[in-house]
Amino acid sequence: MQLFVNDLTVIDFSYLCKERGIVGESWIVDVLLDGSLNEQSMVLDFAIVKKQIKAIIDDAVDHKLLLPMQADELILADSPHHKNHKTLDYRSDRASYYMQSPYCAFAQIDCLVINVATVTEHLNAIIMAELPANVKGLTLILRPENITTDYYHYTHGLKLHDGNCQRIAHGHRSKIQILIDDEREATLEAAWCKRWKDIYIASETDRISANDIQLSALAKNNLTPDHQYFSYTAPQGRFDIAVECKVLDVVDCDSTVELLADFIARQLKKELTNKTVKVIAYEGVAKGAIVSV
Numbered sequence: 174m175q176l177f178v179n180d181l182t183v184i185d186f187s188y189l190c191k192e193r194g195i196v197g198e199s200w201i202v203d204v205l206l207d208g209s210l211n212e213q214s215m216v217l218d219f220a221i222v223k224k225q226i227k228a229i230i231d232d233a234v235d236h237k238l239l240l241p242m243q244a245d246e247l248i249l250a251d252s253p254h255h256k257n258h259k260t261l262d263y264r265s266d267r268a269s270y271y272m273q274s275p276y277c278a279f280a281q282i283d284c285l286v287i288n289v290a291t292v293t294e295h296l297n298a299i300i301m302a303e304l305p306a307n308v309k310g311l312t313l314i315l316r317p318e319n320i321t322t323d324y325y326h327y328t329h330g331l332k333l334h335d336g337n338c339q340r341i342a343h344g345h346r347s348k349i350q351i352l353i354d355d356e357r358e359a360t361l362e363a364a365w366c367k368r369w370k371d372i373y374i375a376s377e378t379d380r381i382s383a384n385d386i387q388l389s390a391l392a393k394n395n396l397t398p399d400h401q402y403f404s405y406t407a408p409q410g411r412f413d414i415a416v417e418c419k420v421l422d423v424v425d426c427d428s429t430v431e432l433l434a435d436f437i438a439r440q441l442k443k444e445l446t447n448k449t450v451k452v453i454a455y456e457g458v459a460k461g462a463i464v465s466v
Contacts, residue, residue: 176206176217182227185457187328187344188239188287191246193371194267194420197326197344199457200315202230207310217308229300236337237280239287250389255411260389268417271392275410278340289315317346318458323366324348329374329428330412332405341412350453353445365437373416374428379403387413430456434464442466
Protein backbone atom coordinates (compact mmCIF):
# COMPACT_ATOMS: atom_id res chain seq x y z
CA MET A 174 0.00 0.00 0.00
CA GLN A 175 1.26 3.50 -0.82
CA LEU A 176 0.35 6.93 0.51
CA PHE A 177 1.42 10.15 -1.19
CA VAL A 178 1.40 13.87 -0.43
CA ASN A 179 2.46 16.21 -3.19
CA ASP A 180 3.70 19.72 -2.41
CA LEU A 181 4.15 18.78 1.23
CA THR A 182 6.44 21.74 1.84
CA VAL A 183 9.05 24.00 0.28
CA ILE A 184 12.55 24.07 1.71
CA ASP A 185 14.41 27.38 1.35
CA PHE A 186 18.13 27.08 2.06
CA SER A 187 21.61 27.87 0.81
CA TYR A 188 24.42 25.45 0.10
CA LEU A 189 28.14 25.47 -0.56
CA CYS A 190 29.22 24.77 -4.13
CA LYS A 191 32.85 24.51 -5.24
CA GLU A 192 32.11 26.17 -8.58
CA ARG A 193 29.44 28.71 -7.64
CA GLY A 194 30.18 29.59 -4.00
CA ILE A 195 27.19 30.05 -1.68
CA VAL A 196 23.99 29.37 -3.60
CA GLY A 197 20.44 30.11 -2.48
CA GLU A 198 17.90 27.44 -3.40
CA SER A 199 14.22 26.49 -3.05
CA TRP A 200 12.95 22.92 -3.54
CA ILE A 201 9.40 21.61 -3.44
CA VAL A 202 9.01 18.33 -1.51
CA ASP A 203 6.73 15.44 -2.48
CA VAL A 204 6.42 12.37 -0.23
CA LEU A 205 5.49 8.74 -1.02
CA LEU A 206 5.19 6.18 1.80
CA ASP A 207 5.12 2.38 1.43
CA GLY A 208 3.69 0.22 4.18
CA SER A 209 0.94 -1.93 5.62
CA LEU A 210 -2.26 -0.59 7.10
CA ASN A 211 -2.26 0.22 10.81
CA GLU A 212 -5.11 -0.24 13.30
CA GLN A 213 -6.79 2.84 11.79
CA SER A 214 -6.68 1.26 8.30
CA MET A 215 -4.10 3.81 7.24
CA VAL A 216 -0.46 3.66 6.22
CA LEU A 217 -0.10 6.90 8.18
CA ASP A 218 -2.54 9.62 9.13
CA PHE A 219 -2.33 12.53 6.66
CA ALA A 220 -2.20 14.89 9.62
CA ILE A 221 0.98 13.17 10.82
CA VAL A 222 2.51 13.29 7.34
CA LYS A 223 1.75 16.97 6.96
CA LYS A 224 2.80 17.94 10.46
CA GLN A 225 5.45 15.51 11.67
CA ILE A 226 7.32 14.80 8.44
CA LYS A 227 7.22 18.45 7.44
CA ALA A 228 8.60 19.40 10.86
CA ILE A 229 11.45 16.87 10.51
CA ILE A 230 12.38 18.22 7.08
CA ASP A 231 12.19 21.82 8.26
CA ASP A 232 14.36 21.11 11.29
CA ALA A 233 16.94 19.24 9.21
CA VAL A 234 17.53 21.59 6.28
CA ASP A 235 15.08 24.47 5.97
CA HIS A 236 16.57 27.98 6.33
CA LYS A 237 20.02 26.50 6.88
CA LEU A 238 23.35 26.51 5.09
CA LEU A 239 23.96 22.99 3.80
CA LEU A 240 27.58 21.85 4.11
CA PRO A 241 29.22 19.07 2.04
CA MET A 242 31.37 17.74 4.87
CA GLN A 243 33.64 15.66 2.59
CA ALA A 244 34.76 18.75 0.65
CA ASP A 245 38.41 19.65 1.20
CA GLU A 246 37.72 23.35 0.70
CA LEU A 247 35.47 23.48 3.78
CA ILE A 248 36.61 23.93 7.39
CA LEU A 249 34.01 23.88 10.17
CA ALA A 250 35.11 24.35 13.77
CA ASP A 251 33.88 25.38 17.20
CA SER A 252 33.91 29.14 17.53
CA PRO A 253 36.47 30.61 19.91
CA HIS A 254 34.12 33.55 20.51
CA HIS A 255 30.78 32.05 21.62
CA LYS A 256 29.45 28.81 23.06
CA ASN A 257 27.34 26.67 20.70
CA HIS A 258 28.63 28.64 17.70
CA LYS A 259 30.66 27.42 14.73
CA THR A 260 33.11 29.15 12.42
CA LEU A 261 33.08 28.30 8.73
CA ASP A 262 35.91 28.87 6.25
CA TYR A 263 35.07 28.13 2.62
CA ARG A 264 37.08 28.76 -0.52
CA SER A 265 35.18 28.07 -3.73
CA ASP A 266 36.48 28.55 -7.26
CA ARG A 267 34.42 31.73 -7.44
CA ALA A 268 35.08 33.40 -4.08
CA SER A 269 35.99 32.81 -0.45
CA TYR A 270 33.51 33.12 2.42
CA TYR A 271 34.10 33.22 6.17
CA MET A 272 31.36 32.96 8.77
CA GLN A 273 30.41 32.57 12.39
CA SER A 274 26.93 31.34 13.30
CA PRO A 275 25.10 29.36 15.96
CA TYR A 276 25.51 25.65 15.18
CA CYS A 277 21.78 25.35 14.39
CA ALA A 278 22.29 27.49 11.27
CA PHE A 279 24.27 24.70 9.55
CA ALA A 280 23.21 21.31 8.19
CA GLN A 281 26.14 18.93 7.94
CA ILE A 282 25.65 16.50 5.04
CA ASP A 283 28.02 13.54 4.68
CA CYS A 284 28.81 14.06 1.00
CA LEU A 285 31.23 15.67 -1.42
CA VAL A 286 28.61 17.71 -3.32
CA ILE A 287 25.25 19.12 -2.28
CA ASN A 288 22.59 18.10 -4.79
CA VAL A 289 19.12 16.56 -4.89
CA ALA A 290 20.46 13.03 -4.48
CA THR A 291 22.67 13.69 -1.46
CA VAL A 292 20.09 15.81 0.36
CA THR A 293 17.39 13.20 -0.37
CA GLU A 294 19.58 10.45 1.11
CA HIS A 295 20.27 12.61 4.18
CA LEU A 296 16.58 13.31 4.76
CA ASN A 297 15.49 9.73 4.10
CA ALA A 298 17.66 8.45 6.93
CA ILE A 299 16.41 11.08 9.38
CA ILE A 300 12.71 10.64 8.53
CA MET A 301 12.67 6.82 8.45
CA ALA A 302 14.09 6.73 11.97
CA GLU A 303 10.99 8.58 13.20
CA LEU A 304 8.26 6.65 11.36
CA PRO A 305 6.16 3.81 12.84
CA ALA A 306 7.08 0.18 12.15
CA ASN A 307 4.30 -0.38 9.60
CA VAL A 308 5.93 2.15 7.24
CA LYS A 309 8.54 0.16 5.32
CA GLY A 310 9.60 2.61 2.64
CA LEU A 311 9.92 6.31 1.92
CA THR A 312 10.39 8.11 -1.37
CA LEU A 313 11.15 11.80 -1.27
CA ILE A 314 11.06 13.89 -4.42
CA LEU A 315 12.91 17.19 -4.12
CA ARG A 316 12.35 19.40 -7.13
CA PRO A 317 12.84 23.02 -8.11
CA GLU A 318 9.86 25.03 -9.26
CA ASN A 319 9.35 24.93 -13.02
CA ILE A 320 10.15 28.53 -13.99
CA THR A 321 9.99 29.43 -17.68
CA THR A 322 11.27 32.98 -17.23
CA ASP A 323 14.46 34.38 -15.68
CA TYR A 324 15.21 33.78 -12.00
CA TYR A 325 18.03 34.29 -9.53
CA HIS A 326 19.57 32.53 -6.53
CA TYR A 327 20.25 34.73 -3.51
CA THR A 328 21.45 34.28 0.05
CA HIS A 329 20.76 36.63 2.97
CA GLY A 330 19.81 36.88 6.65
CA LEU A 331 17.15 38.87 8.51
CA LYS A 332 18.36 40.08 11.88
CA LEU A 333 14.91 41.29 12.99
CA HIS A 334 13.22 37.93 12.39
CA ASP A 335 12.33 35.84 15.45
CA GLY A 336 12.37 32.58 13.48
CA ASN A 337 14.92 30.85 11.29
CA CYS A 338 15.05 33.63 8.70
CA GLN A 339 17.49 35.35 11.07
CA ARG A 340 20.22 32.91 9.97
CA ILE A 341 22.77 34.90 8.02
CA ALA A 342 23.24 32.42 5.17
CA HIS A 343 19.96 30.96 4.03
CA GLY A 344 18.49 31.61 0.62
CA HIS A 345 15.99 31.22 -2.15
CA ARG A 346 15.59 30.56 -5.86
CA SER A 347 13.24 33.28 -7.02
CA LYS A 348 11.62 34.68 -10.13
CA ILE A 349 10.69 38.30 -10.68
CA GLN A 350 8.22 40.28 -12.75
CA ILE A 351 8.77 43.91 -13.72
CA LEU A 352 6.08 45.99 -15.37
CA ILE A 353 6.64 49.47 -16.81
CA ASP A 354 3.36 51.30 -17.42
CA ASP A 355 1.65 47.89 -16.98
CA GLU A 356 3.75 46.25 -19.71
CA ARG A 357 5.98 43.31 -18.83
CA GLU A 358 9.68 44.10 -19.36
CA ALA A 359 11.57 40.83 -19.79
CA THR A 360 14.82 42.66 -20.54
CA LEU A 361 14.79 44.35 -17.13
CA GLU A 362 13.88 41.08 -15.42
CA ALA A 363 16.84 39.37 -17.09
CA ALA A 364 19.15 42.21 -16.05
CA TRP A 365 18.21 41.90 -12.36
CA CYS A 366 18.49 38.12 -12.49
CA LYS A 367 21.99 38.49 -13.92
CA ARG A 368 22.88 41.03 -11.21
CA TRP A 369 21.66 38.70 -8.48
CA LYS A 370 22.93 35.42 -9.90
CA ASP A 371 24.29 33.40 -6.94
CA ILE A 372 24.55 36.63 -4.94
CA TYR A 373 24.86 37.40 -1.26
CA ILE A 374 22.59 40.32 -0.34
CA ALA A 375 23.66 42.29 2.73
CA SER A 376 22.16 45.31 4.49
CA GLU A 377 24.28 48.42 4.86
CA THR A 378 23.16 48.79 8.47
CA ASP A 379 24.83 45.44 9.30
CA ARG A 380 28.24 46.50 8.02
CA ILE A 381 31.11 46.38 10.54
CA SER A 382 34.86 46.87 10.41
CA ALA A 383 37.47 44.18 9.92
CA ASN A 384 38.57 44.75 13.52
CA ASP A 385 35.10 43.88 14.84
CA ILE A 386 34.34 40.78 12.78
CA GLN A 387 34.37 37.49 14.71
CA LEU A 388 35.84 34.66 12.63
CA SER A 389 38.37 31.86 12.92
CA ALA A 390 42.08 32.62 13.22
CA LEU A 391 42.59 31.06 9.78
CA ALA A 392 39.98 33.37 8.29
CA LYS A 393 41.59 36.42 9.86
CA ASN A 394 44.87 35.49 8.17
CA ASN A 395 43.24 35.05 4.75
CA LEU A 396 41.01 38.10 4.50
CA THR A 397 41.72 40.36 1.53
CA PRO A 398 40.92 44.00 0.69
CA ASP A 399 38.04 42.64 -1.43
CA HIS A 400 36.19 41.27 1.61
CA GLN A 401 33.39 43.22 3.25
CA TYR A 402 32.09 42.46 6.72
CA PHE A 403 28.61 42.17 8.18
CA SER A 404 27.35 41.08 11.58
CA TYR A 405 24.35 41.17 13.88
CA THR A 406 23.04 39.55 17.02
CA ALA A 407 19.60 37.92 16.84
CA PRO A 408 17.61 35.67 19.19
CA GLN A 409 19.54 32.54 18.12
CA GLY A 410 22.96 34.15 18.65
CA ARG A 411 25.75 36.11 16.99
CA PHE A 412 26.12 36.02 13.19
CA ASP A 413 29.16 37.18 11.21
CA ILE A 414 30.08 36.92 7.54
CA ALA A 415 32.93 38.12 5.33
CA VAL A 416 32.08 38.20 1.63
CA GLU A 417 34.08 39.23 -1.41
CA CYS A 418 32.75 42.18 -3.41
CA LYS A 419 32.29 40.18 -6.61
CA VAL A 420 29.59 37.98 -5.02
CA LEU A 421 27.97 40.72 -2.94
CA ASP A 422 25.24 43.32 -3.33
CA VAL A 423 24.71 45.73 -0.43
CA VAL A 424 21.25 47.29 -0.15
CA ASP A 425 20.13 50.36 1.81
CA CYS A 426 17.38 48.43 3.59
CA ASP A 427 16.68 45.15 5.28
CA SER A 428 16.53 42.21 2.85
CA THR A 429 12.93 41.13 3.39
CA VAL A 430 11.16 40.38 0.12
CA GLU A 431 8.99 43.47 0.66
CA LEU A 432 11.99 45.75 0.91
CA LEU A 433 13.90 44.02 -1.88
CA ALA A 434 10.93 44.59 -4.17
CA ASP A 435 10.91 48.22 -3.07
CA PHE A 436 14.69 48.47 -3.59
CA ILE A 437 14.41 47.23 -7.18
CA ALA A 438 11.48 49.54 -7.88
CA ARG A 439 13.38 52.55 -6.52
CA GLN A 440 16.45 51.80 -8.62
CA LEU A 441 14.33 51.50 -11.75
CA LYS A 442 12.36 54.64 -10.96
CA LYS A 443 15.56 56.70 -10.98
CA GLU A 444 15.89 56.03 -14.72
CA LEU A 445 12.17 55.92 -15.50
CA THR A 446 10.95 59.01 -13.68
CA ASN A 447 7.87 59.51 -15.84
CA LYS A 448 6.86 55.85 -15.87
CA THR A 449 4.89 53.67 -13.48
CA VAL A 450 7.10 50.90 -12.15
CA LYS A 451 5.65 47.72 -10.66
CA VAL A 452 7.83 44.97 -9.20
CA ILE A 453 6.54 41.53 -8.25
CA ALA A 454 9.37 39.87 -6.34
CA TYR A 455 9.22 36.27 -5.17
CA GLU A 456 10.81 34.71 -2.10
CA GLY A 457 11.19 31.13 -3.17
CA VAL A 458 8.00 29.43 -4.37
CA ALA A 459 4.51 30.96 -4.56
CA LYS A 460 5.06 33.83 -2.15
CA GLY A 461 6.44 37.32 -2.43
CA ALA A 462 5.68 41.02 -2.46
CA ILE A 463 4.36 43.66 -4.89
CA VAL A 464 5.51 47.26 -4.98
CA SER A 465 4.37 50.03 -7.34
CA VAL A 466 6.04 53.45 -7.60
